[in-house]
Amino acid sequence: MVNYIIRRVIQAIPQLFLISLILFVLMQAFGDPIASLGVRTPPRPEDRERLRRQLGLDQPVYIQYLVWLAGNDWMKIDMDGDGVGETPGRRLGILRGDLGNSLINKRLVTELITERLPNTLLLMVTVEIVIIIISLFLGVYSAIRQYTLFDNIVTGLSFIGFSIPIPLIALLFMYLFSVNFKEWGLPHLPTVGMFDPEVGRTPGQIALHMVLPVLSLSIISIAGYSRYVRSSMLEVLGLDYVRTARAKGLREMVVVMRHALRNATLPFVTLIGLDIPFLLAGAVVTESIFAWPGTGRLFITHLTQSDFPVLMGILMMTGIAVVIFQLITDIAYSFLDPRIRIE
Numbered sequence: 001m002v003n004y005i006i007r008r009v010i011q012a013i014p015q016l017f018l019i020s021l022i023l024f025v026l027m028q029a030f031g032d033p034i035a036s037l038g039v040r041t042p043p044r045p046e047d048r049e050r051l052r053r054q055l056g057l058d059q060p061v062y063i064q065y066l067v068w069l070a071g072n073d074w075m076k077i078d079m080d081g082d083g084v085g086e087t088p089g090r091r092l093g094i095l096r097g098d099l100g101n102s103l104i105n106k107r108l109v110t111e112l113i114t115e116r117l118p119n120t121l122l123l124m125v126t127v128e129i130v131i132i133i134i135s136l137f138l139g140v141y142s143a144i145r146q147y148t149l150f151d152n153i154v155t156g157l158s159f160i161g162f163s164i165p166i167p168l169i170a171l172l173f174m175y176l177f178s179v180n181f182k183e184w185g186l187p188h189l190p191t192v193g194m195f196d197p198e199v200g201r202t203p204g205q206i207a208l209h210m211v212l213p214v215l216s217l218s219i220i221s222i223a224g225y226s227r228y229v230r231s232s233m234l235e236v237l238g239l240d241y242v243r244t245a246r247a248k249g250l251r252e253m254v255v256v257m258r259h260a261l262r263n264a265t266l267p268f269v270t271l272i273g274l275d276i277p278f279l280l281a282g283a284v285v286t287e288s289i290f291a292w293p294g295t296g297r298l299f300i301t302h303l304t305q306s307d308f309p310v311l312m313g314i315l316m317m318t319g320i321a322v323v324i325f326q327l328i329t330d331i332a333y334s335f336l337d338p339r340i341r342i343e
Helices: 002-027 045-055 061-070 109-144 149-163 166-183 203-237 240-247 252-264 266-275 277-281 284-289 295-303 308-336
Strands: none
Touching: 002 061, 002 308, 109 149, 109 203, 109 252, 109 266, 109 277, 109 295, 109 308, 149 203, 166 203, 166 284, 203 252, 203 266, 203 284, 240 252, 252 266, 266 277, 266 308, 277 308, 284 295, 295 308
16 A cells, blocks of 8 residues: 555655646646736836746746746846846745745735635635535435436436536526525525624634535536446446345345445546545636635736746645545545555
């Protein structure tokens, strides 16, 4: 087990290097960060060139990447043309834990991310818990009640839920549970933010403001995951060892929960293991619609301003999380299925 983990970690190093290189090159096509400075008053041409030299954006892409990766201690730039090299804005590089500063507000990228990350985790962990519980219940119950009215209804609703895009779901929920409920004189749900400023940041306010985002994010995943669980359960329930367990006189609940569900959840574990890393990045569209102050909204805000350091910080955080949780998923396999051995 230890040798396997060490081998996977070593393999992850070139993977992350390649991911960072591809992302950095793609970032160059997103726009000019200098054009976003000055808001209503665009900077003058001479100011643009000065800012480019100060930020190192006048350097070739490979030099910018090396500075982002390893810092600029090794690089001397002649900024004023007097033949004397200077190192503007000393940076340590991501390899030494320095994600740099935002080009827009000059704040540390790590500071911006750590401010928003707890809000995103609060929302997304809640969403994941709701998805896992409801998907398992619907999938398992549909499998043991195959072709019944309940199974047919769940199947139909799953296809409908999986077909509707999240922005439309979010807007429909806002219109129904907020606008219409308010017009009808019923208790209505808030649509934006984490809490009412007049009330304050209380647990009740946060929970109330989470209802619509959680519902919007859960619908599509529940629709898809419940189908995976149902199909996997139907396959496992037809295997010989399950029939043997029934022939021994075990109760149906014991057969389903102890013998079938454990093996049926293996594909489900894979899906969850791939989903969890993206909890860190947040739900970009949903956080923007509901004005939830998380990393997803942070990403879309700085994407419109081509703020490369912030975008790269969030993307690399997600990439590292993907590598880590893929390893955790593989290890979890060996515990769920004794036939799988990690060497």
